[in-house]
Amino acid sequence: MKRFLTVVFLLLSFGGVAFAQEVAPAAPVVSVEQDYHLGVADKVRILVYDEPTLSGEFLVNANGSISMSLIGDVRAQGRTASDVAEEIRAKLADGYIRAPKVSIDVLSFRPYYILGEVKKPGQYPYSSGLTVLNAVATAEGFSYRAGRKFVYVKRAGELKEQKIRLEASTLVSPGDTIRIGERFF
Missing domain, CATH: 3.30.1950.10 (wza like domain)
Structure with missing residues (x-):
């Protein structure tokens, strides 16, 4: 019985190595597109x-x-x-x-700003691929009064903010101002 368990253990140990799959290399660092326009503080x-x-x-x-x-x-x-x-x-x-x-x-890149119903509103450094949810997490999350369906974004160089449905894929650009509104109930 001992011999049988030893053989099974060895087969499982070496079998795992034989059938192991190669780990995919880390994705390359995503850089901002070639059409990125420079701005103050870049x-x-x-x-x-x-x-x-x-x-x-x-x-x-x-x-x-x-x-x-x-x-x-x-x-x-x-x-x-x-x-x-x-x-x-x-x-x-x-x-x-x-x-x-x-x-x-x-x-x-120039920083982005997050205001409104987050725990630590302020200016934060931009990094490539940043989403609105990442920005909220950087600002230590939503406050208890935060509306979580929409976000208001004012892009650098624009005069008006846009109301955007809050989704995981909503990207932030350098110089953006993000405002998290208050929920009503």
Whole structure:
């Protein structure tokens, strides 16, 4: 009997290894689409190849610009990173550097804001793929008076907030203001 149990144990132990399935690799980090428009408080890394003194990390200032040595201010607000990189390239090529190569990466996005019936309303850092429910969780959840059917979202650059049905897939964008309303009963 002991021998039988030993054989069964060994078969189960090694059988589990033989039939184990490979774990799928982690999903790649999702980046914001190429058409993301820069705004105030976005932090970017600008690389001018073979020119370390011009490369570095820059913040889009309150005027919506990035200040660089040699070429001065470059308007960034409302433009894509590739558009800004092309303007920097053109300005550097205009008498400063022959055939410059410029790339821009967004390091951190402008924050989003959550207001209303959450436990800790305020400003929070944006991360790619953020949903309204993630934002509520970051603000430590709904208050006891929170309405949980609709949410009000004011997108960056828009004047009016939109009333949106609260769903798990509702995405937040950098600079959004989310307001959780009060329920009536």
